[in-house]
Amino acid sequence: MAMAIAADTQESGQQQVIGVEGHQFLTFCLGEELYGMDILQVKEIKGYTAITKIPNMPSHIKGVLNLRGTIVPIVELRTAFGMPTIDYTAFTVIILVVVRDRILGLVVDSVSDVVSISQKDIQASPDFGTKVDVKFLSGIGKSGDKLVALLNIDQLLTEGYMQEATAATA
Amino acid sequence: MNGDYSKFLHTFFEEVTEHLSVLESGLLTLEQNPNDVEILNRIFRSVHTIKGAGPMFGFTTMSRFAHKVETLLDPLRNGKFSATRQIIDLLLKSADCLKMLVEAAKNGTVIDEDKTVLDLEARLETCMTIPPPAPVTSASRTYQISWMPGEDLFQRGLNPLKLFEEMGRLGTIRSCMLATSRLPDLVDLDPQRCYLSWTCTLETDYPREDIESVFEFTTPPGGLTITSLSSCSPAAQPTQKPDPEPAPPIIDEEEDPQLAEVFFGRKSDHWLGAILVEQKAVTPVQLAKALDRQDTLRAKTKEQKAETSMRVDTEKVDKLVNLVGELAITQSMLSALGGRFEIEHLPILQERLLQLERNTREIQERVMGIRMLPISTAFNRFPRLVRDLSIKVGKNIQLLISGEDTELDRSVIEAIGDPLTHLLRNACDHALEPPEERVAAGKPEQGTIRLNAFHEGGKICVTVEDDGRGLNRDKILAKAIEQKIITGNDTLSDDQVWALIFRPGFSTAEKLTDVSGRGVGMDVVKRNIEELGGIVSIKTVTGRGTIFTLNLPLTLAIIEGMKIRVGQDTYIVPLLSILESIQPKADMVKTLIGTGEGVNVRGVFYPIVRLYEVFNLQPEHKNPAEAILLILETEGERVVVMVDEILGQQQVVIKSIEENFRKVDGVAGATILGDGTVGLILDVRGLVKLARQEQSIAV
Numbered sequence: 076m077a078m079a080i081a082a083d084t085q086e087s088g089q090q091q092v093i094g095v096e097g098h099q100f101l102t103f104c105l106g107e108e109l110y111g112m113d114i115l116q117v118k119e120i121k122g123y124t125a126i127t128k129i130p131n132m133p134s135h136i137k138g139v140l141n142l143r144g145t146i147v148p149i150v151e152l153r154t155a156f157g158m159p160t161i162d163y164t165a166f167t168v169i170i171l172v173v174v175r176d177r178i179l180g181l182v183v184d185s186v187s188d189v190v191s192i193s194q195k196d197i198q199a200s201p202d203f204g205t206k207v208d209v210k211f212l213s214g215i216g217k218s219g220d221k222l223v224a225l226l227n228i229d230q231l232l233t234e235g236y237m238q239e240a241t242a243a244t245a
Numbered sequence: 246m247n248g249d250y251s252k253f254l255h256t257f258f259e260e261v262t263e264h265l266s267v268l269e270s271g272l273l274t275l276e277q278n279p280n281d282v283e284i285l286n287r288i289f290r291s292v293h294t295i296k297g298a299g300p301m302f303g304f305t306t307m308s309r310f311a312h313k314v315e316t317l318l319d320p321l322r323n324g325k326f327s328a329t330r331q332i333i334d335l336l337l338k339s340a341d342c343l344k345m346l347v348e349a350a351k352n353g354t355v356i357d358e359d360k361t362v363l364d365l366e367a368r369l370e371t372c373m374t375i376p377p378p379a380p381v382t383s384a385s386r387t388y389q390i391s392w393m394p395g396e397d398l399f400q401r402g403l404n405p406l407k408l409f410e411e412m413g414r415l416g417t418i419r420s421c422m423l424a425t426s427r428l429p430d431l432v433d434l435d436p437q438r439c440y441l442s443w444t445c446t447l448e449t450d451y452p453r454e455d456i457e458s459v460f461e462f463t464t465p466p467g468g469l470t471i472t473s474l475s476s477c478s479p480a481a482q483p484t485q486k487p488d489p490e491p492a493p494p495i496i497d498e499e500e501d502p503q504l505a506e507v508f509f510g511r512k513s514d515h516w517l518g519a520i521l522v523e524q525k526a527v528t529p530v531q532l533a534k535a536l537d538r539q540d541t542l543r544a545k546t547k548e549q550k551a552e553t554s555m556r557v558d559t560e561k562v563d564k565l566v567n568l569v570g571e572l573a574i575t576q577s578m579l580s581a582l583g584g585r586f587e588i589e590h591l592p593i594l595q596e597r598l599l600q601l602e603r604n605t606r607e608i609q610e611r612v613m614g615i616r617m618l619p620i621s622t623a624f625n626r627f628p629r630l631v632r633d634l635s636i637k638v639g640k641n642i643q644l645l646i647s648g649e650d651t652e653l654d655r656s657v658i659e660a661i662g663d664p665l666t667h668l669l670r671n672a673c674d675h676a677l678e679p680p681e682e683r684v685a686a687g688k689p690e691q692g693t694i695r696l697n698a699f700h701e702g703g704k705i706c707v708t709v710e711d712d713g714r715g716l717n718r719d720k721i722l723a724k725a726i727e728q729k730i731i732t733g734n735d736t737l738s739d740d741q742v743w744a745l746i747f748r749p750g751f752s753t754a755e756k757l758t759d760v761s762g763r764g765v766g767m768d769v770v771k772r773n774i775e776e777l778g779g780i781v782s783i784k785t786v787t788g789r790g791t792i793f794t795l796n797l798p799l800t801l802a803i804i805e806g807m808k809i810r811v812g813q814d815t816y817i818v819p820l821l822s823i824l825e826s827i828q829p830k831a832d833m834v835k836t837l838i839g840t841g842e843g844v845n846v847r848g849v850f851y852p853i854v855r856l857y858e859v860f861n862l863q864p865e866h867k868n869p870a871e872a873i874l875l876i877l878e879t880e881g882e883r884v885v886v887m888v889d890e891i892l893g894q895q896q897v898v899i900k901s902i903e904e905n906f907r908k909v910d911g912v913a914g915a916t917i918l919g920d921g922t923v924g925l926i927l928d929v930r931g932l933v934k935l936a937r938q939e940q941s942i943a944v
Binding site: 125127128129130131132138139140141144145146147148177178179 | 814859860861862900901902904905906909910911912915917921922923924925935
């Protein structure tokens with residue numbers, strides 16, 4: 076999957092006249108770490124509001140939210156990545172992304188910026204061995220002097236999320 | 246013809262489907278009143294429309310077949326034949342065949358030289374053994390034309406003589422008589438007015454429409470009567486333009502044998518495309534393109550199997566438009582008020598908000614109303630079904646339908662068709678006794694099945710009632726023991742015994758017939774109705790008959806719900822499944838075998854499902870005596886669910902969780918609560934399943 080995304084990025088990068096422009100990414104923070112996701116996948120950003128719990132769900136699925144009449148599931152990225160949870164602050168936001176025609180909300184500590192990262196500044200995700208699972212990352216991007224971990228949202232959906240959904244519909 | 250007419254196609258199929266149902270119900274009525282010309286005319290018009298519209302979309306087989314049917318209907322209408330049972334049978338079969346052709350056309354499959362079609366066509370033709378000169382082939386016909394022009398004919402500068410000359414060009418005028426009956430006395434006569442009328446006989450090759458067109462614009466409504474003299478019926482058909490009148494075919498397949506050969510593949514079994522290429526009508530490239538398009542269209546139609554569009558009464562839409570207008574006014578008044586709000590305006594604000602609430606509620610009701618259809622849409626096919634079945638099983642059965650105007654959500658209507666069909670088949674095959682047995686039991690020979698629909702307390706009840714032998718308790722019990730569903734020692738209440746017949750694979754029929762007896766039907770009935778959020782119940786008296794009652798929600802999109810609370814969480818329980826709610830005394834709660842927990846309500850023991858345990862929540866009360874117990878019914882079985890508090894009743898709009906997420910066990914859907922947060926709607930059946938799983942894990 077990560078390969079496919081990388082190939083995709085490369086291809087669209089070439090289509091743009093100046094390859095240096097690269098892609099635009101929305102960056103956000105989880106603790107001290109900086110993450111980024113393809114801005115084209117972002118639907119909107121919304122302040123944290125009350126979420127209705129769904130019974131018997133894995134802990135990273137916080138519940139569902141009413142987005143103007145549509146029921147949207149919310150995933151807490153910290154929990155999904157195995158990071159310790161923190162109390163929500165005024166900066167806590169929900170990033171609503173569209174993946175495979177479904178809307179999904181991600182709770183993050185704060186959003187920071189929109190940056191352009193050219194293809195040549197993106198390197199493959201490092202291999203930490205078994206210690207750290209990097210399957211949710213599609214690569215590491217360099218923006219100025221900062222490193223941005225680029226999120227592979229498709230993978231996030233697949234992990235214990237879509238699979239059950241497809242099993243249920245089948 | 247390369248315009249994109251797929252959108253018209255959809256309308257076409259909708260209309261054709263309507264016409265087919267008119268055709269079928271008309272034929273059944275005709276069987277009762279064989280001489281009713283009005284019904285015949287209605288049938289004729291339907292067939293005629295199908296025939297006329299078919300070729301526009303290239304459905305030539307359909308239209309050819311409709312034409313054959315029409316040819317048989319014509320002498321019926323003229324009183325040449327009377328509609329005997331055989332003829333009605335044949336016509337009903339033809340209606341089925343037409344339906345099949347329409348279905349085939351819809352799915353993009355080609356049924357052409359199909360055996361059934363050809364057989365029926367042949368039978369339709371032989372049925373006309375006293376053939377009126379077959380209209381397809383007859384070169385010329387004789388018409389009697391009576392023309393009574395409007396009195397202002399001369400003032401409009403028209404010359405009747407010219408019209409006759411023009412008519413003469415169509416064929417030979419055999420006779421022409423002047424009628425002067427309208428002439429007033431000389432004193433009253435206005436020379437500028439036309440009081441005359443004419444009656445002519447015309448022999449012509451041209452279709453009736455051409456004759457009509459001659460007199461177009463010169464004739465007031467009802468002023469022109471054209472009678473085909475080939476028919477001996479004196480009943481003349483007034484032919485006003487807007488009336489879709491029967492006419493000899495405008496396009497005749499015989500006219501263009503080459504085209505006919507291409508379309509019907511008469512001589513060769515080549516594909517149409519291949520023939521077209523062969524005859525250089527199209528290039529191979531065009532053909533390939535067309536085939537591609539056909540494929541994508543087909544794929545599309547397969548995807549959109551379910552009807553995606555609906556017809557709505559214009560009146561309903563108009564009312565809605567008015568309401569939306571009112572809503573807009575209220576909204577602008579509110580925003581004007583909000584623009585410079587002072588606290589003394591509060592009463593006005595409250596009043597406007599009330600108005601807004603009224604508007605919203607009314608709009609909600611109207612919009613739901615748009616989804617409503619009379620249940621006759623589902624009932625229409627049953628007279629036919631029962632008629633066919635009564636012949637098949639050799640019983641004399643009458644079907645009485647009432648309450649067909651009761652309105653139901655269209656999705657419910659679509660879904661109850663199958664369950665009702667099963668119930669009716671069962672009634673015909675099993676419930677009603679053969680005539681001899683009925684007479685012996687002192688009942689009328691004719692069995693009666695009543696189908697009724699009515700509103701009852703926010704729900705719709707549909708009942709299927711027969712006056713047959715009723716359910717046989719002993720037989721069902723014996724069968725259940727034989728199939729090891731129960732043991733001989735179980736004592737079951739009547740209701741529990743009747744519930745057995747809904748079990749998959751359960752049938753007491755001694756032998757299978759092709760009507761029923763496989764034990765699949767009742768299972769399907771129950772499942773389908775419950776999927777709709779409805780309930781099936783049975784009442785039966787041995788020897789007197791059985792009543793099946795289907796309790797259905799009015800609509801699927803909105804349900805009545807009970808808001809309940811467990812700890813911090815709010816859930817909605819469908820009101821339909823709640824039997825009662827109680828606050829138990831401590832001595833009502835009993836445990837069995839240590840862990841099994843239940844409550845004794847008026848002598849009946851129900852197992853308790855603690856919602857907080859199933860959903861892993863933090864409850865306020867863990868002691869059943871402090872909590873509230875809801876007695877719920879699902880699949881004829883009762884369970885008690887323990888919650889902290891009942892918050893109140895509310896209408897809720899069901900939203901899908903699966904759209905963006907996935908199915909959640911024990912949850913049927915979600916809704917938006919008054920404060921804008923999401924509330925989950927409990928799925929009682931799933932909940933019970935979940936509770937059982939947990940218990941089995943615990944044990």
